[in-house]
Amino acid sequence: MKLCDKVALVTGGGTGIGRAIAVLFAQEGAQVVVAGRTEATGIATVNDIRRAGGTALFVRADVSHAADVERLVETTVNQFGRLDILVNNAGIGGTGTLLAETTEEEWDAVLDVNLKGHFLCCKYAIPHLRAAGNGVIINTSSVLGCLTLPGTSAYSASKAGILALTKVLALEVARDGIRVNCLVPGSVDTPMMWEGLTDEERRAVEPLVADAEPVGRIGRPEEIARAALFLACEDSSFMTGAPLIVDGGLLAKIATVR
Ligand code: NAD
Secondary structure, three states, X not given: OOOXXXXXXXXOOOOHHHHHHHHHHHHOOXXXXXXXXXXXXXXXXXXXXXXXXXXXXXEEOOOOOHHHHHHHHHHHHHHHOOOOXXXXXXXXXXXXXXHHHOOHHHHHHHHHHHHHHHHHHHHHHHHHHHHHOOOEEEXXXXXXXXXXXXXXXXXHHHHHHHHHHHHHHHHHHHHHOOEEEEEEEOOEOOHHHHOOOOHHHHHHHHHHHHHHOOOOOOEOHHHHHHHHHHHHOHHHOOOOOOEEEEOOOHHHOOOOOO
């Protein structure tokens, strides 16, 4: 097991990629705190981990609120005595609108969760990661932080911001023994992927999304979780400030048509 005796905090751990990371980290011996806004899904993840013999706790928290994040980190340390791994995974999709039609509220909502949420979680976790020694932060960007599409301004800006935040923070905490890296997923089969689509719309869109991927299929949350495990454990001990692209080849293409 690669994460024995480690304490990991996974934001947005109730669904999708975060859920897969929480489950895999627990299988690898970590004690896992699943954080999120939605109690039902977070508790379901925790119950699955416990049924499989692992240790997990759900803490309700909105990552865009400083008071929530401070309480989340304190609860983690009070419960498990330390914090070794922070996985900043919580995020929301974009507005789907052109920039000129995007409202200030829509813009703020995306940036608050996706970018400020990363900032707040890092800020409150760092003292504990420093104290633990060999701390790890895993951020979550997206292929849309590297290449963009019309209608993705807020989401793409938030995800590009995460790539920059990852590099800056990696430099700031390198001598504290904390490594900071960033996942860059392509299309992954999670609730976010199909948000706002009817079943019929999803059936129409899914083959197009799969075909846009050079590998010809959409990624599975578990495939991103395995990349997160690599970043969390000693296998990546000389890696910091770096993006880890897990995208089925999407960023290797110069266009979305074959
Ligand atoms: P998801 O919707 O299943 O997961 C997002 C999770 O974050 C949910 O559990 C949600 O409740 C939680 N969350 C949202 N706002 C929150 C808040 N304010 N505070 C706490 N928790 C909050 O989608 P996912 O695809 O698993 O997304 C996980 C991460 O991966 C996101 O950062 C997303 O941007 C990124 N990502 C996803 C894809 C994809 O294709 N699915 C691609 C690239 C990047």
